[in-house]
Amino acid sequence: MAQKSIKKGKKQRRIIDTDIHERATYAELVPYLDNPWRRYITDNHWIQEKHMPYTQPTVAGVDRADAVTPDGGAAGTDLAFMQEQLLDAEGHEYGILTGALDPSPSSMHGWYEMGAALATAYNNWQIENWLEKDDRLYGSVHIAAQDPQQAVREIERVGSHPKMVQILLPIDTRSWGDPYYHPIFEAAERHNLSIGMHHNEPPTHFGGWPRYFIEWHTMLPTAHMIEVSNMVFNGVFDKFPGLSLIMIEGGFTHAPHLMKKMDQQYKELRHEIPWVKRMPSRIMQEHVRFTTQPVEEMTEKEFMQYMDQMGSEDMVCFATDYPHWDYDSPLEALPKLGETLEEKIYAENARASYPKLPQMQGSVLT
């Protein structure tokens, strides 16, 4: 497995990037699918229903304009270019792949049979073309979560792969605390996998799509807040004490508010949910992690105020979201935070939340 060393003179920082998008084209997935699924793509021209009611009014759609591959391919389709532009350039220790947005087997409308077939194909494609070709890359198990039995079978099939570290769940009409999904959490615990939430499915708000993309993108965290409170209040972490949840691409600055709010509600209304046995903020401190991206511009003082209010320095993990337009640079996106906290945010918090990542022993990786 070829790996280049970090560029000389570049500031060294251990980086575990918790959100990198590799992209499969439909054509690349076809060889990994059996019939009739393959035929639905090649003959019936199936593409996934993914439409937003707006264009992405950015320079190059969903992607960074400079992430187009050297041969003009879509951003995220070329491992060598991603190595050059991201992993080598920024000196990544590890990166966690969170999948293409389209097709995205973790988020299917209705046709779960196709979703399950696509998930299997996608996982095989991911392992062969990315995870087994770069030591630094770790992966996410894609499942069609709306069919939990099939999903559990897929987790049993690939979940023990040494480089699979989490299971992605969709943001959909049924929130994740619902007992419907609990077999998936049980399988996650069994395989030491975290649960990751990423809006591979564009989350709609209660009330449907807002009129403008700027509203939708601003309010992404609301979808995250719903899932976190749903999981906590439905007792998921009481029932699965080994489970950890990574909320990807919602930022983290909404978290202090949510923790405070949920604690207050718990004091007032806890008798409604007697299966929840601790303060919600305690549960979140232990089980829930938030990625930084897309981070707001902040001074160190502002950043530290959020940390203080969360009552923990363990809950925030760095993410670039490469190659998307709202990418955050590992050296520019956050204010200076001091060595100890930077180590945690850029690497150690993620290492602690993904038990299958190589752990540090003293200063040596195992």
Next chain:
Amino acid sequence: MREVVCKKEDIEPGKMRSASLGKIPVVVCRTKDGEFYAYANRCLHQGAPLSEGALCGDTKRTDIHGNYEYIRDGEILRCPWHGLEYDIKNDGCMLAEPEKKLRSFNVTIEDEHVVLYK
């Protein structure tokens, strides 16, 4: 400091290219009316190379909700990452926060060559 970038016709109106002035990365832009401007090729937000973005226009400010008018095509430099916009005809001011501006450089045409000065 002086640096010859390229021939004048190498940058068509409405296009841009990256260059350097000593060690400083620069983006040289040519507006549709043929004027040249040069700015530091580093976004004020997270440092993305602006020359990888777009020279585009703006939507005119309006008091009428729902009213769109596209103006100033080729005069706005837009970052390839988060899309912050800089007004190349107005000293590189950021459209959203005009008190922030890109560092600018003098650019002249000498013998049909584009030349940068600091």
